[in-house]
Amino acid sequence: MNKRRVKSNRFLPEYVSRFKDRHGKERLRFRRKGYPSQYFTAPLGTEAFREEYHRFNSPEAIAEAREAAAAARCVPGSVGDLLRRYLSVPERLGPSPVTQAKVRGILERFCEGREDRPVKGITFEHIDAIIAKTRVKRIDAKGRKVGGVEAARKLRKELRRFFGFARKLGWIAVNPVDDAQPVKISPNERSSGFYTWTEDDIATYRAFWALGTKQRLAMELMLWTDQRKVDAIHLGPQHIRGGKFAIRQSKTGKLLTLPIAAPLAEAIAAMPDSDALCFLLTEWGRPFSVKGFGGWFRDQCDAAGLPKCTAHGLRKATMRRMAELEMPNKTMKSVSGHSKDDEVARYTEAADQERLADGAIKRIVEWEKSNLAPRLDANEA
The missing domain is CATH 3.30.160 (Double Stranded RNA Binding Domain)
Known part of the structure; x- marks a missing residue:
């Protein structure tokens, strides 16, 4: 048979x-x-x-089967059921795969162990307790540092959207996150984030790593494009159109057209000829990963005697330069790709306050003189 x-x-x-x-x-x-x-x-x-x-x-077919299996396991109206429905449309999580992956991780961690709980049973008190626990910094089972005030803020933000979706479905009448305690940052919790490069730092790095080195090109790429590592490290000849960079940001999905500054063009031209699609390659001739580049660049900064400097600090340095030149927020956002003014403010905190204040007072004095002079002439007449 x-x-x-x-x-x-x-x-x-x-x-x-x-x-x-x-x-x-x-x-x-x-x-x-x-x-x-x-x-x-x-x-x-x-x-x-x-x-x-x-x-x-x-x-x-595998994805459909997994979706069907997950739907069969879900208790109707439960947190797990809500998560499955919410994740079914990736655009709900953010504009790009990078953001979507981060938000998915936040929500999956929240739902872990709560899959069978009914959504309508979640109250603002539960949300307060969960966010308070997230606010405490700790080491997780995998040895990673987790928690903190920023993690708590992100969690509250995503939970508000998550339960807002439940309200749209008609599962709940009130979003419990709306009544939950806002996450406020105390002065001792406030952090300035990554160290912002100074002009002396930039000069020191350039003096140590000469033109023609991969280390120098990496610094100039980060400094003059003002982009996140994930975008800067993948730039190559194919991104140059009409003498400018055309950059599609991975996180936001925005398409930016940026001029190629002379120092950056000089650093690119100084490198050996290559047919590679990326200006920056590992020692094995492959594109860097984001984490790999971050660690490698930190080593190059250490070698130059700059232990506080990082790749992301160069992005902040470009924002600092624009702030010190008193460029408006819209101009700065056209380069960095930021969407909100509060993001720009956070990145420009290291601007030279004394120089800006001197310039502000000088301009006020000049304005006052120009406005008082006609009045004095009129009174004398």
């Missing part, structure tokens, strides 16, 4: 078998490990059969 079955299946596509059902009708079935078992409706050899075969044998 088995031999006849093998013989009858000899000329069938891979993972397809033929059998007769209890009514004596010949059927074709797709069976592959890790994929859902499915039956063909179209006759063998037709275009419709080929379309069904490709659909059954595609990665989407």
Whole structure:
């Protein structure tokens, strides 16, 4: 019997078998490990059969099976059910895959262990307790530093959207996060973040790493494009259009067109000729990963005698320069790609306050003189 079955299946596509059902009708079935078992409706050899075969044998079939399994396991109206529905449209999580992955992680950690709890049973008191716990810095099971005030703020922000979705579904009448305690930052919790490079730091680095070195090019790329590491390290000749960089930001999805500053153009030209698609490559000739580049660049800063300097600090240095030149926020955002003024304010905290204050008072004095002079002349007349 088995031999006849093998013989009858000899000329069938891979993972397809033929059998007769209890009514004596010949059927074709797709069976592959890790994929859902499915039956063909179209006759063998037709275009419709080929379309069904490709659909059954595609990665989407696995995703659909997992989604169906997850839906079957979910308790209707539960936190797990809400998460499954919320994640079904990635755009709800953010504009880019990078942001979506981060938000997905935040929500999955929140839902872990709470999957079967009914959404309508979550109150603002529960939210307060969860956020308070998140606010405490600690080491997790994998040895990573987690928690803190920023983590608590991000969690509250995403939970507000998450339960707002539940309210739209009609599962709850009031969003419990709206009544939860806002996350306020005390003076001792406030952090200035990454160290901002000074002009002396930049000069020191340039003196140590000469033109023609990968280390120098890395610094000039970060400084003159003012982009996040994930975008700066993947720049290459294909991003230059009409003598300018065309950069699609990974986090925001924004398309920026930036002029190539002379110092950056000089650093690119000083490098050996290459057909690579990235200006910056590892010692194995491959593109850097974001974490790999961050660690490598920190080592180059240490070698130059700059232990406080990081790649992200160069992004802040460019913002500092623009602030000290008294450029308006809209101008600074056109370079960095920031969307909100409070983000710009956070990045420009290291601007030279004394120089800005001197310039402000000087301009007020000049304004006062120019406005008082006509009045004095009128009074004398």
